Amino acid sequence: MTAFEGQGWESCLARVLEQYDVLWVPYLHTMMRPWDLRAHTFLYEHSPKYLALHGPHDRSELEPTIHQAARRSKRQPTEIIEVEALRYQHLSARLGHAPELDISTFSERSWLIVGGAECETSSRELQEFLNALGVDISHTRVIVRWHPQCQLPEWISHTKVEVSHEPLSVLATRASAALMVGLAAPLDTYLSGVPSCSFVAPSGLAMSPLEENEHHHLAANAADAVQWMHKFAESPHFVTSPERFFNFGDDLSHWRSLILQFSR
Incomplete structure (x- = not known):
């Protein structure tokens, strides 16, 4: 086997x-x-x-x-x-209900960035996203979960983002929204009830079976991603159907x- x-x-x-x-x-x-x-x-x-x-x-x-x-x-x-x-x-805990997201535990929004296996693309898209976020980063807690096969870019240490090695199942419970970079698939975050954003792949080849909907957005660029994620600053997680x-x-x-x- x-x-x-x-x-x-x-x-x-x-x-x-x-x-x-x-x-x-x-x-x-x-x-x-x-x-x-x-x-x-x-x-x-x-x-x-x-x-x-x-x-x-x-x-x-x-x-x-x-x-x-x-x-x-x-x-x-x-x-x-x-x-x-x-x-x-880990998604079985989400069956039939949406866990409450306690935004009051954070002094700012908490956004999760998930890196994909395309290392250079992950670095470039994250950099573009942070540039689009601009001064808003002082009011937003940005947590990065990098792909294990990619080396963390040196420039990240000069930013205000946090790098975590915790499982996505844990990080998803603390995020009000999530962004996929480097062609990462949004299944872990979306099926955990976290509004999830992916960039439109230049090749047009989708990295997940999820269709675009109210809680899954395909962003044309970094500014579009930031604007969409802002909508969920204080929203609870939504109910999903991972058993599908x-x-x-x-x-x-x-x-x-x-x-x-x-x-x-």
Whole structure:
């Protein structure tokens, strides 16, 4: 059993495992993005026996490809095994209610900036955002959570922003709004009930399945992002439906059942 995305090396792995008759259960650990064809291509070409999925969104995205692959290969369709979303279990606490955001604990607004894996883009977009914020930064608490694979830019130490290494699940409870930079996906913040803003990707390739709505904005530029985030200075978090995307379960019963099934 391995984490799975549909990358090229995983195609090589699948062929080798099949050659040696090794049972393989790939687990799609990421969220399917609208433009991402890697998993579709892999499933169509290799039609694996099993695929572990952690939510209804990915299942609905991939089922048509699975059936096309079965017709092409004349094999049985890939069996989907439902498991809990390991990466997003913290969102289960949000089911059915919106936690209160105690703005009174801060002397200013609290905004969370989430860095993505595009390191240079993250740095540039954050800098543009802070420039657009201007003197308002003295009345706004800006907390930056940088992507772990990116080095923190040196220039950040000369600003008034705070850098945190706490989990997003914790930081989201303190933020009145959040901004994604460097193509970061807004799932953690948005599904935690935090109004979340992303920049429009120049390529047009969306990094999350979330459509633009009242609480998720696609900003044309930094000034647009600042203006939109100001609207939620004293707003409570909103009610979300993370179960639309992910399976939850404190006891991870689906994972336990899967491990027992294939360890006999």
